[in-house]
Amino acid sequence: MQSFIRTPSVAAWIAIGLALFLFAFLVLPIAKVIYVAFQDPNTGALTLVNFADFFGATLFQQSFINSFYAAGMSVLLATAIAIPLAYYTTRFNFEGSILIQTLGIVPLIMPPFVGAVAMVLLLGENGSVNLLLDEWFGFTIPFMDGLNGVILVESIHYFPFILINLSAALNNIDRAMEESAQNLGSQGARLFRRIVFPLAMPGYVAGASLVFIKVFDDIGTPLLLNINNMLAPQAYLRISSIGISDPMGYVISVMLVGFSLFSLWVSFLAMRGKDYATVQKGGGGLAKRDMRPWEKTICYGIIVVILVFVLSPHIGLTLLSFGTVWSFSVVPDGFTLAHYSSIFENATSYITNTLLYAGIAASADVVIGTAIAYLVWRTKLVGRKWLDYTAMGALAIPGVVLGIGYLRTFHDFQVPIIDQPLATWWVIIVIALTVRRLPYALRACVAALQQVSVMLEEAAENVGATKATTVRRIVVPLMSGGIMAGFVTSFATASVELSATIMLVSQESDAPLAAGIYEFMQSASGRGPGAALGMFAVVIVGLGTYLSHLLIERGKREREAVAIVAEEVKFHA
Amino acid sequence: MPDETLAQPAPVEIRIENLSIAFDRTEVLKDIDLVIEPGEFFAFLGPSGSGKSTLLRAIAGFGPRPSGSIRIDGEDVAGLPPYQRNVGMVFQSYALWPHMTVRKNVAFGLEERRVPAAEIRRRVDEALDTVGLSDLAERRPSQLSGGQQQRVALARTIVIRPRVLLLDEPLSNLDANLRIQMRHEIHSLQRQLGLTTVFVTHDQEEANTMADRIAVLNDKILQQIGAPMALYDKPRNLFVAEFLGTTNAIPGAVVNGLFKADGGIEVPASNAPTDGKVLVFRPQNALVERADQASNGDVVRFEGHVSHMEFLGSIIRYTVEVGPHRVLVDEPHRTGIMPVGTGEKVLLRLDPAQTVVLAN
Numbered sequence: 001m002q003s004f005i006r007t008p009s010v011a012a013w014i015a016i017g018l019a020l021f022l023f024a025f026l027v028l029p030i031a032k033v034i035y036v037a038f039q040d041p042n043t044g045a046l047t048l049v050n051f052a053d054f055f056g057a058t059l060f061q062q063s064f065i066n067s068f069y070a071a072g073m074s075v076l077l078a079t080a081i082a083i084p085l086a087y088y089t090t091r092f093n094f095e096g097s098i099l100i101q102t103l104g105i106v107p108l109i110m111p112p113f114v115g116a117v118a119m120v121l122l123l124g125e126n127g128s129v130n131l132l133l134d135e136w137f138g139f140t141i142p143f144m145d146g147l148n149g150v151i152l153v154e155s156i157h158y159f160p161f162i163l164i165n166l167s168a169a170l171n172n173i174d175r176a177m178e179e180s181a182q183n184l185g186s187q188g189a190r191l192f193r194r195i196v197f198p199l200a201m202p203g204y205v206a207g208a209s210l211v212f213i214k215v216f217d218d219i220g221t222p223l224l225l226n227i228n229n230m231l232a233p234q235a236y237l238r239i240s241s242i243g244i245s246d247p248m249g250y251v252i253s254v255m256l257v258g259f260s261l262f263s264l265w266v267s268f269l270a271m272r273g274k275d276y277a278t279v280q281k282g283g284g285g286l287a288k289r290d291m292r293p294w295e296k297t298i299c300y301g302i303i304v305v306i307l308v309f310v311l312s313p314h315i316g317l318t319l320l321s322f323g324t325v326w327s328f329s330v331v332p333d334g335f336t337l338a339h340y341s342s343i344f345e346n347a348t349s350y351i352t353n354t355l356l357y358a359g360i361a362a363s364a365d366v367v368i369g370t371a372i373a374y375l376v377w378r379t380k381l382v383g384r385k386w387l388d389y390t391a392m393g394a395l396a397i398p399g400v401v402l403g404i405g406y407l408r409t410f411h412d413f414q415v416p417i418i419d420q421p422l423a424t425w426w427v428i429i430v431i432a433l434t435v436r437r438l439p440y441a442l443r444a445c446v447a448a449l450q451q452v453s454v455m456l457e458e459a460a461e462n463v464g465a466t467k468a469t470t471v472r473r474i475v476v477p478l479m480s481g482g483i484m485a486g487f488v489t490s491f492a493t494a495s496v497e498l499s500a501t502i503m504l505v506s507q508e509s510d511a512p513l514a515a516g517i518y519e520f521m522q523s524a525s526g527r528g529p530g531a532a533l534g535m536f537a538v539v540i541v542g543l544g545t546y547l548s549h550l551l552i553e554r555g556k557r558e559r560e561a562v563a564i565v566a567e568e569v570k571f572h573a
Numbered sequence: 574m575p576d577e578t579l580a581q582p583a584p585v586e587i588r589i590e591n592l593s594i595a596f597d598r599t600e601v602l603k604d605i606d607l608v609i610e611p612g613e614f615f616a617f618l619g620p621s622g623s624g625k626s627t628l629l630r631a632i633a634g635f636g637p638r639p640s641g642s643i644r645i646d647g648e649d650v651a652g653l654p655p656y657q658r659n660v661g662m663v664f665q666s667y668a669l670w671p672h673m674t675v676r677k678n679v680a681f682g683l684e685e686r687r688v689p690a691a692e693i694r695r696r697v698d699e700a701l702d703t704v705g706l707s708d709l710a711e712r713r714p715s716q717l718s719g720g721q722q723q724r725v726a727l728a729r730t731i732v733i734r735p736r737v738l739l740l741d742e743p744l745s746n747l748d749a750n751l752r753i754q755m756r757h758e759i760h761s762l763q764r765q766l767g768l769t770t771v772f773v774t775h776d777q778e779e780a781n782t783m784a785d786r787i788a789v790l791n792d793k794i795l796q797q798i799g800a801p802m803a804l805y806d807k808p809r810n811l812f813v814a815e816f817l818g819t820t821n822a823i824p825g826a827v828v829n830g831l832f833k834a835d836g837g838i839e840v841p842a843s844n845a846p847t848d849g850k851v852l853v854f855r856p857q858n859a860l861v862e863r864a865d866q867a868s869n870g871d872v873v874r875f876e877g878h879v880s881h882m883e884f885l886g887s888i889i890r891y892t893v894e895v896g897p898h899r900v901l902v903d904e905p906h907r908t909g910i911m912p913v914g915t916g917e918k919v920l921l922r923l924d925p926a927q928t929v930v931l932a933n
Contacts, residue, residue: 174666182634184685186656
């Protein structure tokens, strides 16, 4: 068997297996969705009639416009939140920087739909804030009125994507870029507009297009806010209420995929050939200066306002999970642990399902991710790049589209032995989560692999180890930090994934956390327990985020130690 | 042929008085006094951390606000923001803006000055022509070689007709061949423009070949100012002597107009400071003589023996042991002349006029 393992065909077999998996659970379902969208529902012939019907219906026109409007406005609002925060941290010596970094993480640990209902109770027409405003000043602010609610919820959840990308871009600008402009007579707003902003633009566009597509694809938030006339919710509603033969769901899916691809393309264009990371030795980032007292006051003022908004879903959710009745009042009438105890009595299956699904999916992701990373970067297999491209292609597929694709493709595929259609078996949820999270896990694995010097592998082979042994005993252990970080991130995000899951949950007993929260939140009486479940979700994601941060930091420290040795080796060579 | 557009304003003087600079509470420059003459090509030379770049940046208006004054053409600019100084600076990294073409980069300063479009076009063309980059005006900086990038940076700076020109480590990002070429080009450009120009370098050869005068900086302090040859031949302290080239430094003391050191070394030093502690001379200013070929002259000789010989091509470097001291002696190598062998007893010959006695 030794000689068998030595042959490169093992790698080829693994590659074929991975390709089959990606074909069956990514390429095929999406191809099916696109095909059905162009198919006459009655005759089966190829046609554009479905698209004509779509644009002929007022509801869909409205949905189309609403989705665009909400996504666009969310980008604007998220930008308005992110720009001052990015500016303060990169431009000033500001003690509040830690606060801003925290601000940039906190929203990410709660999926937007979880906080949506709580936001209504705080900021809605009859929510705490407006009750107080009305009592004190006699007016109210329609924070959560219609699409406003979607825009507010989405932008306070997704602005960190812009903040992180923009801050990184600003920090990567060589200080001399700014100084040379000053030296040539430029200053203030003109300098910012002509030099700083264009240099930070690619990073900003990358973040903004991500926010756009996240909002465009989200179904949980609008549905929980009772906004049905948007594209993604319509896709879900058509399929779940009319059935999987209704062509409108597929037409919308094609559009969602189209826009995802478009925004990925935009961000690719923005970044291409514009590697503006201009930092030279001598220090990056703009010149920082101390703030004057009045500037500091304004700065803290703005941060506090943003902080209040960013924390409002968390505050609302906490109140909701401990509150008795909360309606037409500033805070709940009383506080209780009843919601938590009812969760532990009746709803533990949501939690156990989630741990099971997310656990399997995240494990599968890092195994597949490691395999693809190794095949792509360490072998010369023909077509290996396509494995990478295909797996990354999942980025462009909204969860609801993947769900529809699975339903359509696997509804008549009977799984042997258990004799049930694959589309309604719980395993399909796990597969959906695996495919959805794979791009992130894959990037983590590739990053981890790139930190392992080929020399270390060659050294192992030089003393007689086979390829398989080398991978098992050298490569994977050295990648373990990165793989673990990938696992934890996949696990945490998979455990609150709603859009694909909601399409694929066929019975209550199979439902994971996200679907449970969504179900509970639909009814007024379920909000308390739903919020209690939501708190679990926040804790899982929060812990996961923290853990993956720790793992990455530890990996960095270890690598630094190794890097010093490597430098010395280079020096002596 | 006089060129109207490139005609720069009459060169101006830079006068730095009593200048100190501190980052937070760490002082990086202390009591700097120095006058750079109009039209002079001036170098700040020093090791890294000596404060030379900080001094250059202070002239341009970057870094912490200094105490003391920086006068350009008589005007104290120490409190002015960088964009009001009209002091052209070429950055070490060139700092070309990657999102603009070469033409846009060069035009930037003129646009900021609200110069009419037609004139901008003419002056940009002129500046690009001066640095020989007319063909590349529509390229992006990322499409240029390092040498071309530096020319763009130069064009971008001179096009605004700055009062003075500052160059931060102008040759450090170029490879060895290009470095020598740019050394000549920058030098001739400076002569052509007649601009008062200051550049920073840590390389004494660069400073020697390009500068009219050099200010040597070390450890926050201005060590010495002078023409390259003056600094080399008459260093004021041991740091300057060693930083500008290989030197012999023999510890001893001045007694009655004689510098005395162990091993029987006695060198007339009538002008030496009475607290002189070290005798300094360049290896090429000493000679080894075979013990039997002594000749007359106004020189001093000490007995020693050759302990080591290095062949460096154009010169032969001997290490001669005189008492406890090791003295380096460089002699030109000429084909057919046999060098003195290792272990041979020799006389070390020295002209007192070619030595310096230093107190520190």
